[in-house]
Amino acid sequence: MGYDLIIFDNDGVLVDSEPLANSILAGYLTELGHPTSYEESLRDYMGAAVHRVHDLMRERTGQALPADFDSTLHARTSTAFERELKPVPGVEGVLAALVESGTAYCLASSGSHERIRVGHRAAGLDEWFEEEWIFSSEDVGKGKPAPDLFLHAADQMGVAAGRCVVVEDSPLGVQAALAAGMDVFAYTAMVPADRLPGATNYFGDMNQLAGLLGLEEGAGTGYTGHGGGFSH
Numbered sequence: 001m002g003y004d005l006i007i008f009d010n011d012g013v014l015v016d017s018e019p020l021a022n023s024i025l026a027g028y029l030t031e032l033g034h035p036t037s038y039e040e041s042l043r044d045y046m047g048a049a050v051h052r053v054h055d056l057m058r059e060r061t062g063q064a065l066p067a068d069f070d071s072t073l074h075a076r077t078s079t080a081f082e083r084e085l086k087p088v089p090g091v092e093g094v095l096a097a098l099v100e101s102g103t104a105y106c107l108a109s110s111g112s113h114e115r116i117r118v119g120h121r122a123a124g125l126d127e128w129f130e131e132e133w134i135f136s137s138e139d140v141g142k143g144k145p146a147p148d149l150f151l152h153a154a155d156q157m158g159v160a161a162g163r164c165v166v167v168e169d170s171p172l173g174v175q176a177a178l179a180a181g182m183d184v185f186a187y188t189a190m191v192p193a194d195r196l197p198g199a200t201n202y203f204g205d206m207n208q209l210a211g212l213l214g215l216e217e218g219a220g221t222g223y224t225g226h227g228g229g230f231s232h
Contacts, residue, residue: 047170
């Protein structure tokens with residue numbers, strides 16, 4: 001079926017941030033006396049808002065994280081993003097195809113608005129997304145797997161949930177989209193399909209997404225502009 005709105009997750013779908021962010025998070029937790037491997041960080045926190053880190057640490061250890069945990073984590077992550085962050089290979093072609101076909105799109109991320117913008121500037125994606133097309137768990141007070149963020153994005157974009165498809169790469173994100181009553185295209189570059197149950201489609205290469213969305217073959221190929229003038 002065709003969709004009226006494409007909702008992108010951000011980390012790992014638009015920007016290749018998950019390896020950087022989870023390495024930093026695992027290292028910081030370990031430094032604070034909560035030994036955490038990179039693999040454990042991916043398993044427990046990939047796709048989640050930072051409040052999940054606080055909740056799980058308190059549940060597991062009975063201890064609260066330091067008051068400056070969020071600001072320190074953000075500063076370390078932002079520094080790494082500004083130095084190293086790249087877009088997910090192939091995603092600019094997908095965005096170009098959406099612009100050329102007149103298909104509405106937005107993003108809904110567990111990350112803060114500031115983190116999203118820092119990442120987009122570093123990766124060169126900032127001109128593809130107007131401010132009103134960016135939604136954060138900050139806007140609703142609940143992160144994934146709750147459906148609130150995706151439902152909020154659809155409502156703000158003026159599209160019924162059943163006419164949306166979410167592009168996700170994390171178990172928590174897939175759960176949230178399904179709970180919102182939306183189709184989900186699961187990107188399996190980092191997490192295998194068997195850990196993303198219930199998705200409508202699975203794909204391991206971002207260059208496959210335009211075809212799955214029913215966009216014209218080759219749309220966006222060689223495109224060198226940006227989406228700044230596109231109006232939903």
